[in-house]
Amino acid sequence: MQLSIKNKIKSTLNTVSKIGFFHLFSANLILQIVGFGIQIFLTRILSVDDIGRIKVMQSFIGIATIIAGLGVNTAILKLCSEDIDDNQKKKLFINGIKFNFITSMIVLTICIICSFTKIYSSDNIINVALRYYSIIIPFNVLNDLGIVYLQSQKKIKDMSRVQIITKVISVLFIILFSILFSLSGFIFAYVLTGIISFIIFLFLFKDELKEFLKIPITKKYIKNIYNIGKYAFATNSIGQILAFVDVLFMNYLIKDNSAIGFFGTAQLIITGLMIIPTTFNQIIVPYVSGNCKSKNKVIKIYNEYYKKMISLMFAVIFISFFVIPVFIPIIFGSKYINSISYFRILLVGLFFWSISATRGIILLGIGQVKYNFYVSLVTACFNIAFNYVLILKFGASGAAYGTVLGFFAGSIVSKKIFHKAINNKYI
Numbered sequence: 001m002q003l004s005i006k007n008k009i010k011s012t013l014n015t016v017s018k019i020g021f022f023h024l025f026s027a028n029l030i031l032q033i034v035g036f037g038i039q040i041f042l043t044r045i046l047s048v049d050d051i052g053r054i055k056v057m058q059s060f061i062g063i064a065t066i067i068a069g070l071g072v073n074t075a076i077l078k079l080c081s082e083d084i085d086d087n088q089k090k091k092l093f094i095n096g097i098k099f100n101f102i103t104s105m106i107v108l109t110i111c112i113i114c115s116f117t118k119i120y121s122s123d124n125i126i127n128v129a130l131r132y133y134s135i136i137i138p139f140n141v142l143n144d145l146g147i148v149y150l151q152s153q154k155k156i157k158d159m160s161r162v163q164i165i166t167k168v169i170s171v172l173f174i175i176l177f178s179i180l181f182s183l184s185g186f187i188f189a190y191v192l193t194g195i196i197s198f199i200i201f202l203f204l205f206k207d208e209l210k211e212f213l214k215i216p217i218t219k220k221y222i223k224n225i226y227n228i229g230k231y232a233f234a235t236n237s238i239g240q241i242l243a244f245v246d247v248l249f250m251n252y253l254i255k256d257n258s259a260i261g262f263f264g265t266a267q268l269i270i271t272g273l274m275i276i277p278t279t280f281n282q283i284i285v286p287y288v289s290g291n292c293k294s295k296n297k298v299i300k301i302y303n304e305y306y307k308k309m310i311s312l313m314f315a316v317i318f319i320s321f322f323v324i325p326v327f328i329p330i331i332f333g334s335k336y337i338n339s340i341s342y343f344r345i346l347l348v349g350l351f352f353w354s355i356s357a358t359r360g361i362i363l364l365g366i367g368q369v370k371y372n373f374y375v376s377l378v379t380a381c382f383n384i385a386f387n388y389v390l391i392l393k394f395g396a397s398g399a400a401y402g403t404v405l406g407f408f409a410g411s412i413v414s415k416k417i418f419h420k421a422i423n424n425k426y427i
Contacts, residue, residue, distance in 0.1 A: 038170075038171060039332075040332060041174075042054070042178065042186065043265070045179065046182065046186075048257070048262070049257040050183045051260075051261035051265070052259070052261035053125060053183065054186065055260050055267075056120075056123075056126055056248075056257075057129060058244075059243075059244035059247045059248055060111075060120060060130060061130075061136060063237070064107055064134065064137050065140045066237050066239075066240045067107055067233075067237060068100070068103050068104035068106075068108070068137050068138070069103070069233070069236070070099075070100070070103050070229055071228070071230060071235075071236060072096045072099060072100050072145065072225055073096075073141075073144045073145050073232075074232030075096070075229035075232060076145060077148040077149075077364075078152075078367060078369075079092050079152075079224060079225070080092055080149060080152035080153065089152075090215075091221055092221050093205075094208070094209070094212055094215045095215070095217055095218060095221040095222060095225065096145055097142060097145055099217060100142060100145060101138065101142065104137055104138035104141040104142070107137055108134055108135070111134040111137065115128070115130045115131040115134065121251055123255075123257065125183075129183065129187055132188070132191065133187045133190070135191050136190060136191045136194045139195055140194060142198055143194065143197045143201060146201035147159060147162070151282065156283075158204070162197075162204065165200065166197040166200065169193055169197075170189070170193040173192055173193055174189040174193075228367065228369055231370040231372065232369050232372075234373045235360075235372045235373040235375075235376045238377055238379075239376055242406070245380075246263070246387050246400075246403055247260060247263070247267075247399075249387050249391050249399065250263065250395075250399055253388075253391050254391065254395055254396070256395075260396070262338040262396065263396045263400070265332060266339040266340075266343035267342075269324060270349075273316060273347075273350060274353075274354075276316060276354075277309060277354040277357050278357075280305055280309065280358070281357055281358065284362065284365060295422070295425070298362065301362070302362045305358055306359075309354055309358050313350070313354050313355070317350065317351055320347060321347055325344065328340055328343070341397065342396065342397070342399075342400045345397070345400035345403075346403060348404045348408075349403045349404040349406075352404070352407035352410065353407045353411075355411055356375065356410055356414040359375075359414050359415070360372045360414065362418070363421055367425075368421040368422075368424075371418070375410065375413055375417050378410065378413045379406060379407065379409065379414075382405065382406040383403065383407075383410075386406050387403065387406070388402075389402070
């Protein structure tokens with residue numbers, strides 16, 4: 001019996017090692033640690049108000065990046081994971097790049113124009129800073145395409161290396177320029193890192209891009225991308241709204257950058273904990289896509305990952321609830337003790353988000369992305385309603401409660417829609 005258990009453990013470790021789990025997990029872990037390090041550093045040299053401003057600007061940039069991408073990255077991940085020849089994959093990839101370059105430049109132009117008004121904020125520092133911060137949008141979009149293409153080809157090790165290298169470069173620049181130029185230096189460093197990442201991808205994909213000018217934007221490939229991308233775009237747009245609705249409502253309703261700074265720090269820690277479900281989900285897609293013709297195999301993959309996710313997240317949330325608050329004032333500074341209450345509330349929302357995300361990634365793998373859109377749309381409606389009402393009544397604490405209630409409602413909806421999507425796929 002003991003031997004059998006040992007063999008199962010050994011077999012599992014060998015399997016996850018072959019598919020690149022440890023490379024991806026270690027890369028994600030390094031990225032999160034570095035991200036925390038940067039945030040800790042920034043809290044020591046920037047005011048709480050500036051931290052709040054960064055959170056607001058990142059919210060707008062995140063939404064703009066999704067709009068500029070139009071779901072092409074999700075379509076490339078899905079289509080290039082399928083069993084088609086390499087030439088077809090290359091043409092899909094290049095068509096995606098050309099299409100996204102055009103869309104991202106249009107969005108960039110609109111964002112810069114908006115920065116000359118007070119659409120973004122009543123705080124003019126945010127409006128002026130976003131004129132320069134927006135430059136990152138096309139680089140974010142194109143770099144995302146490079147990442148998902150590597151993922152689709154199961155080149156997990158290459159993907160991990162690129163992410164680690166670019167993050168290390170980012171740290172060096174952010175530390176240097178933030179010390180020298182404060183908030184302006186942070187923005188400059190962030191944009192510069194995006195440009196350098198783009199240059200790295202140009203070298204990495206030099207073989208795929210040899211015929212870049214010769215391969216035209218073709219109706220057939222754009223149509224294939226559009227059929228998946230349209231739902232992914234809508235879903236991702238709503239996902240970004242879900243991620244930032246609390247901050248955006250606080251920006252417009254309570255207009256307190258310090259409260260946003262405290263809340264944003266709590267969110268940062270939650271984002272760090274998301275490494276666990278995110279790492280699992282990044283690996284699932286190519287394997288579900290490769291087995292999407294078999295309902296039994298898809299259900300088996302889902303059940304396996306879903307059970308593990310629930311057990312793991314229960315443990316993570318329980319430990320985090322008691323341990324992490326002890327270190328928040330030590331790491332970020334005593335003034336950030338106000339972040340603890342937000343963090344503990346948001347932990348509950350993390351659990352509901354993680355189980356919904358697993359269902360969503362399975363639906364992506366079998367091409368049922370429109371159902372993810374339905375889930376996101378309903379969840380967004382709940383989140384917007386809860387956040388608006390509770391922020392007006394309780395301020396920043398209301399944002400935390402609203403987020404939890406929204407994701408709880410979304411998890412119930414996702415369960416019902418998931419089973420309907422599976423049944424419709426395999427009639």
